[in-house]
Structure formats: C-alpha cells, structure tokens
Amino acid sequence: MHNAKILLIDDEKSIVQLIEMVLRKEGFRHIYSAGTGQEALMLLAKHGADIILLDVMLPDLTGFELCPKIRELSDAHLIYLTARTSDLDVLTGFATGGDDYVTKPFNPLGIAARIKARLRRGVQSSIQRTEDTRNRYDFGAFVLDEYAGELLVNGDSVPCPAQAYQLLQFLCKNPNIVFSKSQLYDAVWGIGGVGDDNTVMVHIRKIRERIEPDPSEPRYLVTVRGLGYKLMKEKNG
Template identity: 45%
Template sequence: MKNETILLVDDEKGLLKLVETILQKEGFQHIVLTMTAAEALTQISRRQFDVIVLDVMLPDMDGFELCREIRKTTTTPILFLTARSSDFDKLTGLALGGDDYITKPFNPLEVVARIQVQLRRQRMNRNQNETSVGRVFDYGAICINKDEGRITRNGTEVACTSKEFELLAFLCENPNRVFTVQQLYERVWGPFCNGDDKTVVIHISRLRKKLENDPKQPDIIVNLRGIGYKFIPPSMEGER
C-alpha cells in the first residue's frame, strides 16, 4: 500500500470515482474526493497532500482562481484535469502554479502515470535531502536552501511552486552553464513527461519576477538568443 495522500477536485462524481478506482488498483489508499473549491480548501487546511488533481470548471470558483489560493499556502504539485484544452488555458494554468495540465477526454492510466511522476520526483528530493549536506546556495541578497526547500530574497521568503524550486536548484547546481529549453525540461520535468517549450519559458518568467530587480532585463537567469538559458550567480554577475 502506498502512503501518499492525493486530493481529487472535480464536479463530476463519476469521473472522481473512476480516477479513484484506478489509483486504488495501483495501491493508493489515501484519496480524498471533493466536488467544490470550498471543500478542497477546507481539506487542504486540515492536512498535507502529496498531489492535487484539479478541474478548472467548478461550481463555486474557477479552478485557476482556486490554484492561486492553494499556492498561497502550499507548494504541493497541482495537476490540472479539465476539458478546457486551448493553449491559452494551458499557459494560464501553468503560469498560476500548475505543474502539469491534462485535457479531457483522457486515458485514466495516463493520469495515474502523471501522478506517479510527481510523487517519484518528490521521493527523490526527500531522499537527497536526507543524504546530502552543504546544499545551500547563498548569494547574499538571494539564498536557496535545498535542505529546507526555501528561497529567500533580501531576507524575505519567496513563495514558489515545487517545479519553480526544482528548476532554480538545478540551475544553481550548474552556474554559468548554458542549457537549451529541451535540456531543462528533461532535467526538471523528466524525459517522459508530455509538455512543450512553453512550460520551461513560463517557469523561468515566474522565477524572474520573483528574483530579478528588473524581470524585463534579467541579470540572474539570462537568455542567450537561439541557444538557451544560463544562471549567473549574483555575486558573479561581472563574469557574464
């Protein structure tokens, strides 16, 4: 039996039961079903979830707005599962803090596989935290503590999603090294995830807004046009 706790949020009871049944067959037993945003927020206030699967079209609140509310209190991975399939909707979901976006109709086994990818990545991070030391990148104004999963800017903690943190941590581990968008996607999201270049670009844009003095003229996460991105530690900006 798997110990992770999963929250499913959708106003279609049949869909909830379908996904729940598939997850149970895969060994997941701690599954909470909710049909409204209010119920979801209540559950999130009561316990810590390992993954949240979220519909966009809910009766009492837009799922994008719900994602924004969830991100005020937790970095738990959020997977959107929705009939809204336009590129604009997908980009909106990712920009607001979603970690993945699946459109209906869907293959239930694919949903389970996407959930397992998120959980596997979390387990790997926890194991690394238990065995690694000296995993603090302190650049004065900006500090990234991998052991605590915290980012601070000028002493104030910066709220970020799990994927934002993983992306920044990866870049910190490889300072001044250029990565293509595809390389970043494979290193952070995994080679078998379904996504596109926009996913990486959106996450970098969100990090810039949180870390750069001027996000439109970044000094830390810079873009080499036609090549890719690289992280320049603030204390080493002069080497750019």
C-alpha cells in the same frame, strides 16, 4: 502500495471514476474526490493531500478561483486537468498556484505516471536536502541556501514557490550549461507531456522575477535562442 493522499476535484463522475480506478490499480489507496469547490476545501481540511488533481470548470466556482483557497491550506503538488487549452488559460493556471497543467482528453495512465514521478522527486529532494545540508550557491546578487531552503536576493529572503525553487536549485547545481525545456521539465517534474513548454516558461519567469534586476533583460538566467536556458555564473564567482 503508495501512502500518498490524492484529492480529485472534478464534477464529471465518469472521469473521477476512471482516474480513481487506474490509481487504485497502480497501488494508491488514499484517494478522495469532490465535485464542488466547497466540498474539496472541506476534504482538504479534514484529510490533507499530497497530490491534487483540479478541474477548471466546477459548479460553484472555477478551479482558478479555488486554487488560491487551496494554497491557503496546502502546498500539495497541484495538477490542473481541464479541457481549456488556450495559452491564457495555461498561464492563469500557473499564476493562481498550479504546478502542472494537463489538457483533456488525457491518458489516465499518464496521470498516474506524473504522480509517481512527482512523489519520487519529493523523496529524492528530501534525501538530497539531508545529504547537502551545507550547500550554498552564491551568484553574487542572489544566494540559494539549501540548508535553510531559502532564496536570498541582495541579502533579503525572497519567497519562492516550490517548483520554481527546485528548478532554480537544479540550475544552480549546473551553472553555465544549456538545458532544453524538455530537459528542465524532466529534471524537475520527472515526466514529459502536453504543456511542458508552458510549464517551464512560466517557472523560468517566476525565477527571473525574483533574481533579476530587470526580468525583461535577464543577466543570470538567460535564454539561448533555439537551444534553451542556462544560469550564468562568473568563473571566479
């Protein structure tokens, strides 16, 4: 049995019922559902959430409009579930505060697997922070301080979204190694699926916007054409 709280936000009752049925079979008990944005915000304020599944098209406002309001109340892992598949929609989903993007139609068992993987990653990250409380990864212009859970750029603390922080943390622990997009996705999000390339690319861009002097000409987090990405560190750094 899982103690995580899951909030489903979708006005298609058949989809909500299907996801809820599968999640309950998988051992989840604390599941709430909302058919409108306002209802979702009220449930979130009342119960909180660890995982949020959010449709883009809602009766009162779009998921893209709702997500920033959710972020004012919660840092829960947020997965967009939507029939909108264009690159612009995917990028908008991440830009508004989403952590993952799944397109309809989808396999509800796959959603359950993603949720379980995310929860496992959260537990592992918590354990790792306890075990590695003194680790600092110094790359000169920027430092990732695990003890403080903080990214420092030129000595200044820079806010970093949770998923981007975890991706940077993984790369800092494995400098000068090339990772494919699928390897990075598995390392941080825990399970593959549709839209994973976009997920990784968006979070790579978020990292570059924070650590690179010129994000369009990266010197730390570089692209290795045809292979993936690697975080560069001087041998004597």
